[in-house]
Amino acid sequence: MGQAIAFYTLAAFILGFAVMVISTKDTVHSVLFLVLDFLFVAALYVLLGAPFLAAIQILVYAGGIVVLYLFVVMLVNLKRPPEAHQDPHRMTKFGLGLSVAMLVELGMIGASSYARSAPVLVAPLAAIPVSGNTEEVGWLLYTSYLIPFEIASMLLLVAMIGAILLAKREL
Amino acid sequence: MIDNFVIPLVKILIVLNATLVAVTYMVLLERKVIAWAQSRLGPMRVGPYGILQPVADAVKLMIKEDITPARADKWVFTAAPIITMVPALIVYAVIPFGPEVSLFGRQVTLYITDVNVGLLYIVSVASIGVYGLILAGYASNSKYPLLASLRASAQLISYEVAVTLTLVSVIMVAGSLSMVSIVRAQESQHVWFAFIQPVAFVIFFIGGLAETNRAPFDLPEAEQELTGGFHTEYSGMRFALFFLAEYANIIVVSSVATTLFFGGWLRPFPNVAALSFLDFIPSWTWFLIKSFVFLYIFIWVRATLPRYRYDQLMRLGWKVLIPLAIANLVVTGIVKVLLL
Numbered sequence: 151m152g153q154a155i156a157f158y159t160l161a162a163f164i165l166g167f168a169v170m171v172i173s174t175k176d177t178v179h180s181v182l183f184l185v186l187d188f189l190f191v192a193a194l195y196v197l198l199g200a201p202f203l204a205a206i207q208i209l210v211y212a213g214g215i216v217v218l219y220l221f222v223v224m225l226v227n228l229k230r231p232p233e234a235h236q237d238p239h240r241m242t243k244f245g246l247g248l249s250v251a252m253l254v255e256l257g258m259i260g261a262s263s264y265a266r267s268a269p270v271l272v273a274p275l276a277a278i279p280v281s282g283n284t285e286e287v288g289w290l291l292y293t294s295y296l297i298p299f300e301i302a303s304m305l306l307l308v309a310m311i312g313a314i315l316l317a318k319r320e321l
Numbered sequence: 322m323i324d325n326f327v328i329p330l331v332k333i334l335i336v337l338n339a340t341l342v343a344v345t346y347m348v349l350l351e352r353k354v355i356a357w358a359q360s361r362l363g364p365m366r367v368g369p370y371g372i373l374q375p376v377a378d379a380v381k382l383m384i385k386e387d388i389t390p391a392r393a394d395k396w397v398f399t400a401a402p403i404i405t406m407v408p409a410l411i412v413y414a415v416i417p418f419g420p421e422v423s424l425f426g427r428q429v430t431l432y433i434t435d436v437n438v439g440l441l442y443i444v445s446v447a448s449i450g451v452y453g454l455i456l457a458g459y460a461s462n463s464k465y466p467l468l469a470s471l472r473a474s475a476q477l478i479s480y481e482v483a484v485t486l487t488l489v490s491v492i493m494v495a496g497s498l499s500m501v502s503i504v505r506a507q508e509s510q511h512v513w514f515a516f517i518q519p520v521a522f523v524i525f526f527i528g529g530l531a532e533t534n535r536a537p538f539d540l541p542e543a544e545q546e547l548t549g550g551f552h553t554e555y556s557g558m559r560f561a562l563f564f565l566a567e568y569a570n571i572i573v574v575s576s577v578a579t580t581l582f583f584g585g586w587l588r589p590f591p592n593v594a595a596l597s598f599l600d601f602i603p604s605w606t607w608f609l610i611k612s613f614v615f616l617y618i619f620i621w622v623r624a625t626l627p628r629y630r631y632d633q634l635m636r637l638g639w640k641v642l643i644p645l646a647i648a649n650l651v652v653t654g655i656v657k658v659l660l661l
Contacts, residue, residue, distance in 0.1 A: 178394070182397070201437060201442075205444075208445040284498055
């Protein structure tokens with residue numbers, strides 16, 4: 151009961167802040183609502199019993215990536231909206247179509263997960279020989295999900311090298 | 322009921338109030354120590370030897386007029402000091418002041434909570450604090466605060482990388498992210514981690530100086546260049562919040578350094594039986610003594626060293642400390658694999 155109340159309160163805040171992110175006129179305020187949104191998502195992870203994920207969520211998203219967003223938004227001075235944003239009816243039909251498609255997809259996912267009796271776990275938790283949230287995540291990353299993990303790290307490395315190349319034309 | 326609500330609440334109240342008192346007296350200590358370093362007396366008028374000076378300062382800041390600049394972004398301007406202060410205080414939730422003790426016939430732990438991801442929690446909460454600096458500078462809508470807040474956040478982000486890398490090597494030695502387990506690991510390995518991770522400790526301390534915007538890295542508040550730093554437009558209690566947050570962060574860095582590198586609440590040489598007569602001193606006293614030494618070193622460094630230039634600061638961070646921290650990490654990994 152308490153868990154359900156906590157979940158729905160958090161979910162309401164997350165959705166409310168998400169709406170604020172896209173509806174606020176001031177870009178800096180919009181970024182700040184995004185930070186609040188990420189913090190509440192982290193709270194949701196805590197509620198789900200995943201403190202490691204919550205801490206990483208705050209550290210990487212709220213504390214890292216959005217700080218860079220804020221830098222960009224602050225330094226490029228978006229006080230006056232660009233030309234393209236001034237037409238309020240631009241691509242309204244396309245946006246509506248996308249929203250409807252998204253809603254239908256979500257409905258289908260919801261319906262199919264209700265049809266299944268129990269959620270499917272990718273790896274049975276009993277097979278993990280270590281205890282503790284962090285240790286379990288580490289164990290899974292380096293056993294069952296080693297290849298996706300390595301591919302992801304390669305992608306990040308490539309992105310980093312690309313960024314350095316773009317920023318520094320003469321090496 | 323009592324175990325789940327009353328005791329944690331009492332602990333939170335004690336830690337919160339003790340921290341705020343410690344912060345105000347840290348300011349007095351700083352003024353006194355710097356005065357002595359410069360052959361002055363420091364505050365002497367309020368109370369004997371100026372001991373009531375913090376009270377006078379607090380009253381002054383509270384009754385001062387609170388001004389919001391007309392062109393400021395009001396909501397963000399109001400929120401920025403709060404965003405700076407809150408992370409500085411909630412970090413204390415995972416700092417272990419001592420082990421379990423029995424108090425009034427009840428086992429009480431001398432820390433508010435011991436979460437499995439304690440160290441990660443500290444790092445992530447500290448990374449939120451940077452918003453306070455950026456937003457204070459942005460919302461003031463004024464040249465110098467904006468420049469200062471850009472400096473402050475660039476400095477914070479750069480040194481955070483080096484500090485977090487040193488924490489990883491400590492985690493590798495301790496084998497846990499929990500603050501209590503890290504102290505227990507130092508007890509069972511019979512050594513303070515400062516002696517097996519000296520490089521990590523030095524980087525952590527330099528990074529700690531930079532992250533708390535202390536001299537010789539106090540560029541965000543360089544009075545000669547930036548009038549007053551990111552909080553130039555703030556006055557009264559809102560300025561006081563920035564001020565308190567800065568000192569609260571210094572105490573956080575000192576406590577984390579004590580816990581990670583100097584055995585937390587353990588007495589010196591906990592494995593030497595000949596020194597067990599020292600056990601009559603309660604464990605939290607050792608923690609406070611060690612933290613106090615760090616606080617003193619923070620002030621001592623400020624009184625001794627001149628300020629870095631901005632390019633020197635960035636070069637030290639990116640070209641010296643981060644490569645050194647990565648090298649330390651690699652060596653730690655190799656040694657750990659070879660020894661096990």
